[in-house]
Amino acid sequence: MSEAPRKKVLLSGIQPSGNLMIGNYIGALKNWVKLQDQYDCFFILVDLHAITVQQDPIELRKRCYDFLALYIACGIDPNKNTIFVQSHVPAHAELTWVLNCYTMMGDLSRMTQFKDKAKKHAKNINSGLFTYPVLMAADILLYQTDLVPVGEDQKQHLELTRDVAQRFNSIYGETFRIPEPFIGEKQQGARIMSLQDPQSKMSKSDENPRNYIALLDPPDLIRSKIKKAVTDSGTEITYEESRPAIANLMTIHRAISNEPFESLTERFAGKGYAPFKAELADMVVEFLKPIQARFKEIRSDKSELESILKAGAEIANARTQRLMRKVYKKLGFIPAG
Ligand code: ATP
Ligand code: LTN
Numbered sequence: 001m002s003e004a005p006r007k008k009v010l011l012s013g014i015q016p017s018g019n020l021m022i023g024n025y026i027g028a029l030k031n032w033v034k035l036q037d038q039y040d041c042f043f044i045l046v047d048l049h050a051i052t053v054q055q056d057p058i059e060l061r062k063r064c065y066d067f068l069a070l071y072i073a074c075g076i077d078p079n080k081n082t083i084f085v086q087s088h089v090p091a092h093a094e095l096t097w098v099l100n101c102y103t104m105m106g107d108l109s110r111m112t113q114f115k116d117k118a119k120k121h122a123k124n125i126n127s128g129l130f131t132y133p134v135l136m137a138a139d140i141l142l143y144q145t146d147l148v149p150v151g152e153d154q155k156q157h158l159e160l161t162r163d164v165a166q167r168f169n170s171i172y173g174e175t176f177r178i179p180e181p182f183i184g185e186k187q188q189g190a191r192i193m194s195l196q197d198p199q200s201k202m203s204k205s206d207e208n209p210r211n212y213i214a215l216l217d218p219p220d221l222i223r224s225k226i227k228k229a230v231t232d233s234g235t236e237i238t239y240e241e242s243r244p245a246i247a248n249l250m251t252i253h254r255a256i257s258n259e260p261f262e263s264l265t266e267r268f269a270g271k272g273y274a275p276f277k278a279e280l281a282d283m284v285v286e287f288l289k290p291i292q293a294r295f296k297e298i299r300s301d302k303s304e305l306e307s308i309l310k311a312g313a314e315i316a317n318a319r320t321q322r323l324m325r326k327v328y329k330k331l332g333f334i335p336a337g
């Protein structure tokens with residue numbers, strides 16, 4: 001009897017830090033939802049990654065439940081996908097140690113996320129922040145992942161993951177599958193920019209919440225954030241690299257409405273920014289309304305959320321234990337029996 005072909009593996013993670021926001025949705029979550037039926041999916045709440053910057057323990061615990069409920073509210077089906085908390089699966093930390101020994105300091109020091117975060121947290125440049133991409137490589141390689149849907153900012157980490165896997169494979173023979181990134185085009189929202197500073201990426205841990213639209217922001221706050229978002233000189237609604245603020249707002253519009261840029265330009269010709277911003281705000285509010293309602297309902301059943309995480313961790317532990325045995329054997333470690 002022939003075996004059913006292996007379903008390809010998709011894996012991604014989000015750090016439970018800050019407030020899940022529209023950039024995370026457009027750059028990552030939206031693609032998770034779109035691809036979930038075609039792949040064997042693993043979605044991870046990467047709490048071990050989150051502690052590379054200082055976290056409040058009570059907030060962190062609450063946020064993990066919030067994020068899980070938001071994933072489901074956004075359309076991730078917990079019955080079809082494996083959703084779990086990274087710290088529930090010890091192999092992530094174990095494989096990280098192994099991969100640390102096959103990752104070069106020079107490569108890590110080129111990572112722009114490290115440079116950005118080191119600047120932002122100048123008093124806490126810990127070694128976890130530096131080796132953060134190795135933990136991410138372990139997350140991915142542990143499941144023989146084929147596809148990793150992420151925003152554009154993670155491209156460099158994905159390249160490092162591929163390099164580390166290839167280095168290990170070339171020494172010990174085929175061990176890890178080499179993963180492919182799944183990153184949309186910039187115009188499709190792979191890099192949503194900050195509302196107040198369109199030169200920097202929108203970020204859910206930004207200390208100024210006016211820079212992002214959180215998925216749980218109330219309607220009035222969303223309207224006010226969009227109204228006060230910075231704009232470029234000129235008044236036309238046209239997509240140009242030289243006008244990053246309006247290009248960003250148009251990208252958010254298109255990611256939600258699917259309306260082409262040309263059509264937006266045409267509809268708002270000669271009208272200026274205000275009506276465009278007002279329409280965008282209404283659209284975002286309407287888009288988030290059902291997500292927020294579902295979130296409220298799902299979040300209120302904590303025991304259901306706990307059982308989703310428990311089931312996810314069981315599957316993930318079984319998968320990763322097998323892989324770790326293989327890795328340790330290749331390294332020449334005596335089997336634990
Ligand atoms: P933090 O500010 O807490 O470091 P973050 O907003 O950068 O977080 P991550 O947890 O690092 O979010 O990323 C979660 C996912 O969202 C990743 O796939 C990342 O690439 C994507 N993402 C983050 N910011 C953006 C953005 N501005 N535009 C598009 N995708 C994004
Ligand atoms: N580093 C990612 C989060 C992350 C991740 C992963 C994404 C951790 N492990 C594995 C994809 C696959 C970030 O967005 N900062």
